[in-house]
Amino acid sequence: MAQAPGPRPLPSILLFLLLPVGTWLLIRPLLDPLPPLPALHASLGFAIFAFLATLYLVPAVGPTFVKARLFGRDLLKPYDSQIPESQGLVCASIYILLLILFIPFAFSDVFLDFHEGHQEKPPEGLVVTEFPHYKLSVYLSSLLSLLIATMLGFLDDVFDIRWRHKLPIPIIASIPLLIVYYSERGNTNVVVPIPLRWLFGSLINLGPLYYVYMSLLSTFSTNSINILAGINGSETSQALIIALSVILNDLLYLPWTIDLHIPLHLLGSQAEVEFGGVWKAGMAYGSRELVERHMFSLYFMLPLVGVCAGFLYHNWYPARAFPGDTLCYVTGMAFAVVGIQAHFSKTLLLFFIPQIFNFLLSCPQLFGLIPCPRHRVPRFDKETGLLYPSKAGLPQSKKPPSKLAILVLQVFSALGFIELSVDPETGLLETTNLTILNTLLVRFGPRKENELVKLLIYTQIAGSVFAFIVRYGLAGLVYDGNRR
Amino acid sequence: MAQAPGPRPLPSILLFLLLPVGTWLLIRPLLDPLPPLPALHASLGFAIFAFLATLYLVPAVGPTFVKARLFGRDLLKPYDSQIPESQGLVCASIYILLLILFIPFAFSDVFLDFHEGHQEKPPEGLVVTEFPHYKLSVYLSSLLSLLIATMLGFLDDVFDIRWRHKLPIPIIASIPLLIVYYSERGNTNVVVPIPLRWLFGSLINLGPLYYVYMSLLSTFSTNSINILAGINGSETSQALIIALSVILNDLLYLPWTIDLHIPLHLLGSQAEVEFGGVWKAGMAYGSRELVERHMFSLYFMLPLVGVCAGFLYHNWYPARAFPGDTLCYVTGMAFAVVGIQAHFSKTLLLFFIPQIFNFLLSCPQLFGLIPCPRHRVPRFDKETGLLYPSKAGLPQSKKPPSKLAILVLQVFSALGFIELSVDPETGLLETTNLTILNTLLVRFGPRKENELVKLLIYTQIAGSVFAFIVRYGLAGLVYDGNRR
Numbered sequence: 001m002a003q004a005p006g007p008r009p010l011p012s013i014l015l016f017l018l019l020p021v022g023t024w025l026l027i028r029p030l031l032d033p034l035p036p037l038p039a040l041h042a043s044l045g046f047a048i049f050a051f052l053a054t055l056y057l058v059p060a061v062g063p064t065f066v067k068a069r070l071f072g073r074d075l076l077k078p079y080d081s082q083i084p085e086s087q088g089l090v091c092a093s094i095y096i097l098l099l100i101l102f103i104p105f106a107f108s109d110v111f112l113d114f115h116e117g118h119q120e121k122p123p124e125g126l127v128v129t130e131f132p133h134y135k136l137s138v139y140l141s142s143l144l145s146l147l148i149a150t151m152l153g154f155l156d157d158v159f160d161i162r163w164r165h166k167l168p169i170p171i172i173a174s175i176p177l178l179i180v181y182y183s184e185r186g187n188t189n190v191v192v193p194i195p196l197r198w199l200f201g202s203l204i205n206l207g208p209l210y211y212v213y214m215s216l217l218s219t220f221s222t223n224s225i226n227i228l229a230g231i232n233g234s235e236t237s238q239a240l241i242i243a244l245s246v247i248l249n250d251l252l253y254l255p256w257t258i259d260l261h262i263p264l265h266l267l268g269s270q271a272e273v274e275f276g277g278v279w280k281a282g283m284a285y286g287s288r289e290l291v292e293r294h295m296f297s298l299y300f301m302l303p304l305v306g307v308c309a310g311f312l313y314h315n316w317y318p319a320r321a322f323p324g325d326t327l328c329y330v331t332g333m334a335f336a337v338v339g340i341q342a343h344f345s346k347t348l349l350l351f352f353i354p355q356i357f358n359f360l361l362s363c364p365q366l367f368g369l370i371p372c373p374r375h376r377v378p379r380f381d382k383e384t385g386l387l388y389p390s391k392a393g394l395p396q397s398k399k400p401p402s403k404l405a406i407l408v409l410q411v412f413s414a415l416g417f418i419e420l421s422v423d424p425e426t427g428l429l430e431t432t433n434l435t436i437l438n439t440l441l442v443r444f445g446p447r448k449e450n451e452l453v454k455l456l457i458y459t460q461i462a463g464s465v466f467a468f469i470v471r472y473g474l475a476g477l478v479y480d481g482n483r484r
Numbered sequence: 485m486a487q488a489p490g491p492r493p494l495p496s497i498l499l500f501l502l503l504p505v506g507t508w509l510l511i512r513p514l515l516d517p518l519p520p521l522p523a524l525h526a527s528l529g530f531a532i533f534a535f536l537a538t539l540y541l542v543p544a545v546g547p548t549f550v551k552a553r554l555f556g557r558d559l560l561k562p563y564d565s566q567i568p569e570s571q572g573l574v575c576a577s578i579y580i581l582l583l584i585l586f587i588p589f590a591f592s593d594v595f596l597d598f599h600e601g602h603q604e605k606p607p608e609g610l611v612v613t614e615f616p617h618y619k620l621s622v623y624l625s626s627l628l629s630l631l632i633a634t635m636l637g638f639l640d641d642v643f644d645i646r647w648r649h650k651l652p653i654p655i656i657a658s659i660p661l662l663i664v665y666y667s668e669r670g671n672t673n674v675v676v677p678i679p680l681r682w683l684f685g686s687l688i689n690l691g692p693l694y695y696v697y698m699s700l701l702s703t704f705s706t707n708s709i710n711i712l713a714g715i716n717g718s719e720t721s722q723a724l725i726i727a728l729s730v731i732l733n734d735l736l737y738l739p740w741t742i743d744l745h746i747p748l749h750l751l752g753s754q755a756e757v758e759f760g761g762v763w764k765a766g767m768a769y770g771s772r773e774l775v776e777r778h779m780f781s782l783y784f785m786l787p788l789v790g791v792c793a794g795f796l797y798h799n800w801y802p803a804r805a806f807p808g809d810t811l812c813y814v815t816g817m818a819f820a821v822v823g824i825q826a827h828f829s830k831t832l833l834l835f836f837i838p839q840i841f842n843f844l845l846s847c848p849q850l851f852g853l854i855p856c857p858r859h860r861v862p863r864f865d866k867e868t869g870l871l872y873p874s875k876a877g878l879p880q881s882k883k884p885p886s887k888l889a890i891l892v893l894q895v896f897s898a899l900g901f902i903e904l905s906v907d908p909e910t911g912l913l914e915t916t917n918l919t920i921l922n923t924l925l926v927r928f929g930p931r932k933e934n935e936l937v938k939l940l941i942y943t944q945i946a947g948s949v950f951a952f953i954v955r956y957g958l959a960g961l962v963y964d965g966n967r968r
Contacts, residue, residue, distance in 0.1 A: 064643055067643075068642050068643045068644070069553065070642075097656070097659070100628070100659055100660050100663055101659070101663065103663045103664065103667050104663060104666055104667050107667050134620075136618075136621045136664070136667065137620045137621050137624060140621060140624035140625055140628060140660075140664070141624055143628055143660075144584070144624060144627055144628055144631065147628065147631045147632065147635070148631065150635070151631070151634070151635055151638075154635075154638075158552050158554075158642065159548055159551075159552045160552070172581070175581070175584055175585070176584050176624075176627075179584055179585065179587045179588060180587065180620070180624070182588055183587050183588050183591050183620065
């Protein structure tokens, strides 16, 4: 039997390079002159610490996980060693702890203490005193939801809950969000697309349905990452790319200090002409609320990128650590949190296109139309070292497939999502399992595991590019500019 | 080998009796006329639901815990069966979930919706609109601390952390409390006792030391319950009695509607004479802030009593369920939360007298002055079915006890806390282990386990009675009335 690879070496150069940068970013908001977005400096600093902490802690606590019987075996490898499982718990703990430590940077007037001379003329940009105090409640309720998601994810790993039972778990985790949203009398209006306005008007109050929508969003974002799993790095890389896409979207709304001065005083004039400036640049078009929402989103997404990147280092093929359900739960919840609290849930869903595709494709198996084996991951061939699409047979005797099932499979097959074949031994019809990973193997042929995860990453990136085109190119057709 | 007892039967009469009462208490605040303390009705209702949920869920999920290898064996029983361990997790989950669901009752204007006619004349007493909004942040940060304590307690159970490593765990759990306290610019002044005022003045600002004090308080309250463990029902009953003592103390400050009308209108006068009323009764003497603090404390303590009582039913001798560290962590943290947030930490510490005694008594063993065996619980004698004090030998060869150790033991022995004896076989000096449980057995003779836990409960109650005498009888000698 082949030997499992040892732990991946940790590049100490990274530590020496990033530690001072992270420290500087945390100290910078305390120094004069105050930067335009002090809390964002700190958030970036925390993201770097999140990366480093995950990078070093995951392998350090690995043996402890194995000792506590939290380990798995890699089904797609020739070796059979015990690999620490549920290590998303380490990521989640670091992530949430740093988000808690970040609170004074975002929600207190700690900076002004250090800048008493500036109190007369508050520095330009988003300084903390400008945050309405109630935002702290919103932030804390988000942390509660993340923590509950972590806890439930870990319980799922320990108690091994059946998937039908764990489907509603994210709803429990979203309760703090919903309750605080309700207590704060959060907005439950949605903007109606132009073609439907003759029917509903331009704004519609969803009322209680809005809460249903919010809890379904968290259910979707959590479970859709969870079911697109099975090969090394798949969960982590999905989360990483979605988080980066959300960050890119947030950056579009920031008050960039693109400031155009026309130096009229050189010509002897008293007045200065000035364009741009912190509140005028960016997609926010001067709306401070929009800027604050996207800052809120950045506070959650930057450290998430840090932990995901740090974890991917160990989770990359061949994996030395498995994320477990914990990572899917906490990342899915983090996306739901920013989508809900920063009010861009529709844009967020656009970044989930591969997950939506995977979910729709999986439905016939998830809902029992077609037999669903316990593992739907691609099949590993020890001879070639390649992954092939895994198959599910359609029994003819006991419970033959319905006509609807056959029709669905034929449509999927015609679209090239699956491959239908006849088992030469039994003569039974079989289909490749209905997951995006198998579809990629059907379309692009058998691959090595690391190439398949790269294909998945490219798909995710392509999905995000498409999402930006839809959001900023085509959305103008159904929504007017006011919604920004 | 003796047979382990089966699950304890659940009294369905309780369910049918309490379910309508709990439901009524939740609905009552929504009905006209509004009761004087609507949120307190709801809190009491949630406490009843906490009790029922714990009562029914603990045995229901027991087999799942055993299956996930979360079980222990009862060292003090003749049988050797697997008993579900860490079931404090069930208590903590129910507790925290209900505290989250309670948020709209305490922090939103949900009641006023149902009482629109009353908006002109807000009902007397503490209605929710009177809560400053920032209190929600304080409440949420408390929930975060409780949740982290739960999580860490459970991780402790799963990973079996060594006690020296887990000592600082409650400090991590108290971080949200401290951070939000800091961000909110919480008060760090303490009132100086009268005899010291010539030195420090009447108020002293502890500054950063106040945060150290707060984190040490949570460390103490958590660990002191954890080390007073080992027999069926000991942890749960301690938590229950401390919670009841805190509730009793809180009730002293409530705006009781003891209202004395002198019906002058019967005599033809226009004016009414009125004494008492909601803001004048109770130890709060009209201080709304004091009332609100003790309401806050009640919101956390009432459901805690519910879960502890429900769990004690299954944890009582002979135990069908073990609490694990999770219960100690979450209850200890809950006490720290109310002590800190409601500003009665000194009173709170008075309710911990048996724990403080146990901790001081344990110090020589905890800090290595005297050998500390892995288990210090009393010794079970299968013949008699009684518990005897367990003993620790003092080796003469390898590492003989220091003179200090001998002196300490002699003092403890003279005070009757321990029994020194000479092992007839080896001729070595040995001492009963330094815990309050062994002290009780030394003082009152060998007992059955259920009698020992009752002795512990009486000790705890006596401690609370003494605490009330000190707090309301003697505190006047060193503090003036202003501190109330």
